[in-house]
Amino acid sequence: MIHGLVIEMGFESEIAVMTSLLKVYSLFDTEDVYKLFEKAPSKDLVLWSAMGSAFVENGQFLEAFECFREMQCYELEPNEVSAVSILPACADTRALSLGKQVHALDLISWKTMICGCLENSCHRKALVMLSEMRSSWLEPDVTIIQDALPAVSQTEETKLGTHIHSYVLKSGFFAFVSVGTALLQMYAKFGEVGSARSLFDQLHDKDLIAWSAMISVYTQSEDFCDAMHTS
Template sequence: MLKGYAKNNSSSSLVDAVSFFCQMRNDSVQPVVYNFTYLLKLCGDNSDLRWGKLIHAQLILNGFSSNLFAMTGVVNMYAKCRQIHEAYKMFDRMPVRDVVSWNTIIAAYAQNGLSSVALELLLRMQEEGKRPDSITVVTILPACADIVSLRIGKSIHAYVLRAGFESLVNVSTALVDMYFKCEAVGIARLIFDRMSNRNVVSWNSVIDGYVQSGDVEEAMSVFQMMLDQGVEPTNVTVMGALHACADLGDLERGMFIHKLVDEFKINSDVSVMNSLISMYSKCKKVDTAAAIFERMKVKTLVSWNAMILGLSQNGRVYEALNYFVEMQWQNIKPDSFSLVSVVPALAELSVVRQAKWIHGLVIRNYFDDNVYVMTALVDMYAKCGAVHTARKLFEMMNERHVTTWNAMIDGPRSLHKNYSRMLGCEEMWTSQRGNTKEEAS
């Protein structure tokens, strides 16, 4: 029963599993080690640290604190709850460690953005006489990609060949992904073409790899090849293909993929619908994007951001601002991307009063140290004619990108270009916004 709850993997299953475990204890049934490993897996999968600590305490009380399987489950639970130091503390106390234990702690660091530490642990693992298996390889290759270390990636590839893991589809797929992310596109494609067995994840890695490397036409070619071979796309496949269509501005193929979304019944996936909104917006069909947005039963912050950016990029600045205000009325807190999307719309209006309003919002939401948001503000003030304010913000920035310098250099030119527009824009904004301007401010 506990194993069944663990496989179900939901928050309700966790409550039911714990309740069932308590019932088992009330019936004086002595727990075995696997009872705890199933419960710890559920806690980790649901990132429920409170229940995880309680299960850990019960595990100790029942005398399993030195059990290899139980303590590996504890390490995994803390890692998935993003308590990396606790996970390592438990790992370090283990009197005996096997390859699974090492894989668990390496994955803990690799999956939480601490790739360098994960690679150091891989060396320690070998120094302690443990030979990495295929799971170790699949775990550590994303860490190489994360730090863009082609040299280490190639050394792991050499180990894969010596150990005879190259025929395993998950290992080859991880290698493809690593090479793409390390910008070795040719090697990535060579490995993919030589794979005797491929799963949908393999195809997704290649499509996404080409999109990220800027070769969106090849990404679409691989997507079509995948369909021709009868491989059913997943939501990840579709999002990669829609990204490619958006970058190409290819409305025809974008609409074809939209039909596939309905055909494969993944139109309830909010991430897929967000990708459709972005694709239609970039293909200048922002009304279609808006229709999709309005039909969505569940809207995330990403949905709002995609819609605001789409309207802003298509010159529909008033509508973009209306969506931004409506988003806040619905108690959805903007993030840095929301602000970077809406600030250019205000720059188009060239109204200093509204520029100050969004600047105040940036400060209240603690984004005044975000280089992308501050660059957008510098550009906005410059386009609104407030070049001195733009320069003041520019001087206050601790970090500047080349885009920041470009915005400041272009500032005086923007002042002359936009001066005539500025004169009548304040009145236009007031008439467009009507009664809602007071609430917005």
């Protein structure tokens, strides 16, 4: 009835209206949703994300991955919202494996989904996805590592922290002061002030953020004398 009214009033070409209709149809049958989606004269990021969400909500994880990939073929880069819409599919390891067989996720896709996890405080899931990314023979860039380090701190797993520290050294990312600063903040979170100081001393080009981070580490551990000497 509502759909008929939309057609009658000539609103079928309006993306916002089509997106709302698609969300209504997703409560019943994804086949009808996809037919409606296909009829849309133009598709923006919001409409693609809504279609992906419809697949996820109905347990069609492989279709959700395919939708995510196809969206990028139309030169629409995913954002945190579209990444979050597909995150539940990532919890299904079988679906993620199938998704890799069909199309290998590119760096932007992985980065967006990992950032989506971090934005929603899904720290452990973000780290699992980082591991999955490396298993797919795609190495993270410096920004992914920089963003992932605080997630390691939140897990409070020192062994995991040591592992990613080793990776940072092997990959050469420690040359970036932002990564070194994130590492020292991670060790500070673990209560290892000595390790944090050691990393600080190894930084070649310390910026204001690095200095502030080290002072903050001493202040939080109530070592005010060293905090003053650092400043």
